Amino acid sequence: MRPITAPFPAARLRRTRTTAAIRALSRENALTVDDLIWPLFVRDGKGVLEDVTSMPGVQRRSVDMIVEAASEAAQLGIPAVCLFPYTDPALKTELCEEAWNPDNLANRAIRAIKAEVPGLAVMTDIALDPYNANGHDGIVRDGVIVNDETVEALVKMALAQAQAGADILGPSDMMDGRIGAMRTALEAAGHRDVAILSYSAKYASGFYGPFRDAVGASGALKGDKKTYQMDPANSDEALRLIARDLSEGADMVMVKPGLPYLDIIHRAKQTFGAPTFAYQVSGEYAMIEAAAQNGWIDGEAVMAESLMAFKRAGCDGVLTYFAPRIARRLKAG
Incomplete structure (x- = not known):
């Protein structure tokens, strides 16, 4: 596009900013409740609402309270929630067997939500860190996060979540080949309509700290995740990873974190045209909340401005802890 502008004073670019009505008519992007996915933390117990200290306003919820939150999401018009489990440390092992237990926290929560709020889409997280004694997204052998054995475990996890009733699977592990393996297994098991929203470009970021507190993984983590999550200096690599995941059967792709990587979001949408999402991660949320408080x-x-930035960059939707707050604001007009 080549803009054509008359010389001043024939062109006064402030004319389209003169009033609220004219600003609305000339606005290029819009944020709606349809753009939101609300991340929720699930823990054991009943009637539990437990504050996450490093994320003001965010709680871990027992399954019954997760169902209440899901009902609130549906009433607000939020189309989807995403579940993240806070697993009892006693259930964490080096082989992460709890990850594909049909009755683990995440799978119980999926079934409970689908029983009470069937029209709400339920997204899940596929990675081993909530179940791993070593705190990593993959199985660790002699200090190395092994790829192929991890993919086998992730496939079992994906099948268990699909069987529980998940609508969208979110592989966030960054192992090579996991999308193709999951898609093949899902097709073979008859889960043909289960969508995959792949965390295709997930960076080895410092913005994840509060999330690791929320799922209880920070204390367990040994070392870092730089051998499988992306180098923050790279952008062309992100496009190669997105292309690979789409070619293996991903329906949608994600960039994570969000605001520091708007350039990646824009390049991804412009290059592939696929449904593109961002995760406004815990550190982004915590910084806004801390500064506001x-x-x-x-x-x-700032909440509203930050979410509009994702739409401007090309996002079709955003995972954000602000989802119910911004939904109420949008509903109020």
Whole structure:
């Protein structure tokens, strides 16, 4: 596109900013409740709402309270929630067997939500870190996160979640070949309509700290995740990974974190045209909330501005802890 602009004063670009009505008419992007996925943390117990200290306003919820949150999401028009389990440390092992237990926390929560709020889409997380005694997204052998054995475990996890009723699977592990393996297994098991939203470009980021607190993985983590998550300096690599995942059967792709990687989101959408999502991760959320609580920024304005940035970059949707708050704001007009 080559903009054509008359010389001043024939062109006064401020004319389209003169009033709220004219600004609305000339606005290029819009954020709606349809763009939201609400991440929820599930833990054991009953009637439990447990604050996550490093994420003000976010709680771990027992399954019954997860169902209440899912009902709230549906009432607000939010189309999907995404589940992340806080697993009892006693259930964490080096082989992560709890990950594909049909009755683990995530699978119980899926079934409970689908029983009470069947029209709400349920997305899940596929990675081994909530179940891993070593805190990693993959199985560890002699200090190395092994790829192929991890993929076998992830396939079992995917099948268990699909059987529980998940609508969207979110592989966040960054192992090679896992999308193709999952898609093949899902087809063979008759789960042909289960979608895969792949965390295709997930960076080895410092923004994940509060999330690891929320799922209880921070204390268990030995070393770092740089051998499987992406180098923050790379962008062409992100496009290669996205291309690979789409070619293996991913229906949608994600860039994570969000705001520091808007350039990757834009390149991905422009290059592939596939449904493209971002995760406004825990560190992004915590920074906005901390600054707002200290009176340094207008938290409501920055929340809305940050979410609009994703739409401007090309996102079709965003996983955000702000989902119910922004949904209520959008509903109020």
